[in-house]
Amino acid sequence: MEFRHTTVLLHEMIDSVLTDPHGIYVDCTLGGGGHSLALSEKLADDGLLIGVDQDQEAIDAASERLKGTACCHLFVRDNFSHISDILSSLSIEKVDGFIFDLGVSSHQLDDGERxxxxxxxxxxxxxxxxxxxxxxxxxxxxxxxxxxxxxxxxxxxxxxxxxxxxxxxxxxxxxxxxxxxxxxxxxxxxxxxxxxxxxxxxxxxxxxxxxxxxxNELGILKDTMEACVNHLKVGGRLGVITFQSLEDRIIKNAFREMERDCICPPDLPVCMCHHHRTVKGLGKARKPSEKEVEENPRARSAVLRVVERV
CATH class of the missing domain: 1.10.150.170 (Putative methyltransferase TM0872, insert domain)
Structure with missing residues (x-):
């Protein structure tokens, strides 16, 4: 079965996360390669895109789809919760951006065998x-x-x-x-x-x-967000698209905690946590336009949140 997936909030994600066409970007939910293709087309020859997915069919489809783009590509079959190990194995410490599209791909939904x-x-x-x-x-x-x-x-x-x-x-x-x-x-x-x-x-x-x-979709999210922020260059960005309220709540709370300088209980007279903010939010959460929802009803519940490393 051909790997098909309609990418949601495509331009909103790329426009928000791409800051340096010569940089290193990681698509942690490669899927059919929709976001990766759009990002690759804007990267320079010396830019690097790393695609991560635990589904071999997704990697095969995306690697074929991205063949004609100029930038360098690396594909890794793994779970995004292992992002620190993945980057370490590639001898990469810091990157310019991370992309997450947490929806199940249309291909997986439509393939009865899955x-x-x-x-x-x-x-x-x-x-x-x-x-x-x-x-x-x-x-x-x-x-x-x-x-x-x-x-x-x-x-x-x-x-x-x-x-x-x-x-x-x-x-x-x-x-x-x-x-x-x-x-x-x-x-x-x-x-x-x-x-x-x-x-x-x-x-x-x-x-x-x-x-x-x-x-284990929810259990890995908070730790993964923190790991990704630790691997972002200052000014680098992390964009996450969620499709259901449980995921979005975890992402929103994780980002909110990383945006705060102090996470002590409010009744403590003096800060004891010594926590310093690591990110700032970039605008309000974004949702698909009416036109996009009309063309792709599965986009209806999508929410994009983006933060920048400080």
């Missing part, structure tokens, strides 16, 4: 890195009811989490839940009919929650 989508039937998988031993199948069929309920409630913000977890556990007593269609069927049975008539697809929040658990 098991991400409640719209396309396939085996329950949801691994962004197929070397990961934990799949959606293991979570759905082995986690106990309380853990399932907690994951669906916390990561999916699903009001029917407890009921969905109970239905999953009851269903798998007879046979395993093996496919995305099986799971959608259980979720629809769990959510009352009147609650299914409005809002998004009834399985959307549960699928999101399980995907986050499979890939």
């Amino acid at each position: 098991g991400f989508s409640y719209m396309n039937n396939g085996k329950l998988d949801m691994r962004m890195d197929r070397r990961n031993p934990l799949t959606a199948y293991e979570i759905v069929n082995t986690y106990d009811e309380e853990d399932l309920s907690c994951i669906i409630r916390e990561y999916g913000e699903e009001r029917w989490a407890k009921r969905i977890a109970r239905f999953i556990v009851d269903f798998r007593k007879d046979k395993p839940i093996e496919t995305t269609d099986d799971l959608v069927h259980v979720i629809k049975a769990a959510i009352p009919a009147n609650a299914r008539r409005s809002g998004p697809h009834p399985a959307k929040r549960t699928f999101q929650a399980i995907r986050i658990e499979v890939n």
Whole structure:
């Protein structure tokens, strides 16, 4: 299947992060290479773009797509949470910019074999890195009811989490839940009919929650943001696009903490933390235009936040 992905907030991201056409930039969520291609086209011959992704299909697609651009390219198959080790292995200490697009690629969603989508039937998988031993199948069929309920409630913000977890556990007593269609069927049975008539697809929040658990998407974000800032040159920039409120809250709070000079409790009369700000925010969070949302409905929830190293 051809790797397809519609890049969101493309020009807003590149215009915000690119400061030196001769610099070093890291696209930490390479995907199909949309942001990387636009960035590469603005880099000089001596500029360097490093693309990081844990999905080999994404790296193959992006490396092919970027062949015609003039700047230097390096591609690394790894999780962006290992950014310090990745840069160390390349003998690079400081860079000019980092890009993160935290959305699941259209290719992964549309490829039924990857098991991400409640719209396309396939085996329950949801691994962004197929070397990961934990799949959606293991979570759905082995986690106990309380853990399932907690994951669906916390990561999916699903009001029917407890009921969905109970239905999953009851269903798998007879046979395993093996496919995305099986799971959608259980979720629809769990959510009352009147609650299914409005809002998004009834399985959307549960699928999101399980995907986050499979890939530990939220657990790595704060530490990764701090690591990236530590590797930014003064004046270098970090741009992050999120697609759901849990991610955006983590990014917003991480940036806010790094923008503050003191993080002591407000009731302390004297600063004891000796914390100094490392970044400044660049304007308000940006969202897609109405035109972009009309052309690509998946962009609707996207939010771009950018900070600059000080």
